[in-house]
Amino acid sequence: MSTAVFYHAGCPVCVEAEQVFLNFLDEKKVQPEIVHLGEQRSKIADAEKVGVKSVPAIVVDGVVYHINYGASLEDVKKG
Amino acid sequence: MSTAVFYHAGCPVCVEAEQVFLNFLDEKKVQPEIVHLGEQRSKIADAEKVGVKSVPAIVVDGVVYHINYGASLEDVKKG
16 A cells, blocks of 8 residues: 655645545555645645755655646745 | 547657556546557657657647657657
């Protein structure tokens, strides 16, 4: 089972991407976790460490995929 | 059934993203088509029309998601 962490921050681009990507993932192959960095601010450091530069982003087995562009991680940090 | 068109151009970023994203898609929910714009150059106009700016990109039900950045569509046009 692979792991996928979907990082977002509540922005419209994030929400739209989340709905589409998570809906189409095969739950038998990948277990998605959703992290809202605006609400779970303690996870911002984790996101930064793994290489997330902007949201929305999905980290699959440790590899970051930035999907379109909602906001930079720097903006998320500023709240 | 939704449709997903994965546009790429053979770049390493494209190939890597293709393997991960297509592997995890639920084939019961979405039918992916893979278009290599370097080989299927007649499809470049389709990609441009739907809003693809760079590859790799996946177009799900007409909405474009740019995944990371391999090459611009302008570069793909130049061959």
